[in-house]
Amino acid sequence: MKIMCLNGWGGKLHEALLPYLQTCAPEILCLQEVIHSPSSDKGWLTYRDGDHVLPQRANFFRDVCKALPNHVAVFCPAAQGILWDEDQSIPSRFGLATFVHESVPIIGQFQGFVHKGYSPVGYGEHPRSRNAHGIRVFDYSSNRSISITHMHGLRDLNGKMDTPERTKQARRLLDLSRSVSEPDDLVVVCGDFNVEPDSETLRILNDAGLFELVTGHGFTSTRNAQYKKPGKFADYMLISDADAVQGFEVVYDVEVSDHCPLVLSL
Numbered sequence: 001m002k003i004m005c006l007n008g009w010g011g012k013l014h015e016a017l018l019p020y021l022q023t024c025a026p027e028i029l030c031l032q033e034v035i036h037s038p039s040s041d042k043g044w045l046t047y048r049d050g051d052h053v054l055p056q057r058a059n060f061f062r063d064v065c066k067a068l069p070n071h072v073a074v075f076c077p078a079a080q081g082i083l084w085d086e087d088q089s090i091p092s093r094f095g096l097a098t099f100v101h102e103s104v105p106i107i108g109q110f111q112g113f114v115h116k117g118y119s120p121v122g123y124g125e126h127p128r129s130r131n132a133h134g135i136r137v138f139d140y141s142s143n144r145s146i147s148i149t150h151m152h153g154l155r156d157l158n159g160k161m162d163t164p165e166r167t168k169q170a171r172r173l174l175d176l177s178r179s180v181s182e183p184d185d186l187v188v189v190c191g192d193f194n195v196e197p198d199s200e201t202l203r204i205l206n207d208a209g210l211f212e213l214v215t216g217h218g219f220t221s222t223r224n225a226q227y228k229k230p231g232k233f234a235d236y237m238l239i240s241d242a243d244a245v246q247g248f249e250v251v252y253d254v255e256v257s258d259h260c261p262l263v264l265s266l
Contacts, residue, residue, distance in 0.1 A: 011057025108136035
């Protein structure tokens with residue numbers, strides 16, 4: 001089984017991302033920073049937050065659904081705010097999504113918030129609402145159940161340092177993972193955590209018996225040349241049994257976002 005985790009950057013590089021996903025065809029795709037604007041038929045809208053202006057693929061969720069037609073897709077919104085079509089405001093939902101190939105039975109799932117709650121009338125003040133989605137699947141090739149939980153960690157404008165909010169977020173993520181897992185499951189936790197490798201977030205997850213694969217396999221960044229700021233770690237993947245890993249890769253050679261895909265083979 002192949003599990004991919006990626007922050008999709010709002011679909012900014014969707015022309016490269018969609019064929020990449022079709023070629024890789026992971027059984028499970030955990031995708032963060034997903035845009036869903038069902039009232040708009042535009043290809044692109046614009047996100048505006050002060051000086052922070054970004055093009056957004058208006059229906060990024062729909063784009064990925066079309067690229068992976070044999071996957072069951074679940075979109076989990078964290079907030080509904082406004083994107084712009086020139087001077088026209090368009091309601092748009094921001095969140096994460098999970099895609100599971102139809103050959104893999106989903107036998108449990110849980111959706112919840114790791115920071116704040118659903119924001120229905122605007123994206124809100126920073127740090128904004130963040131959520132997580134957990135699924136439990138059965139893998140016939142290994143004759144076992146696997147739980148996979150991913151989140152998009154809160155973005156603090158002051159940086160990626162430890163904060164009480166991030167500590168609470170990590171414990172909430174762990175609770176959500178446990179809520180969708182059974183005692184004998186292989187457990188995977190992943191996402192764009194927005195923290196450094198020496199963070200309390202990773203210590204909490206490590207203390208719970210989860211082995212961190214990015215730094216554990218010697219990778220020195222989860223960002224590529226699209227990312228111009230300092231601080232090259234954001235994304236992590238952890239597993240309860242390191243012996244179950246057949247392969248793990250941080251993909252640098254294909255740029256489909258300003259984050260690198262994390263690819264786990266079991």
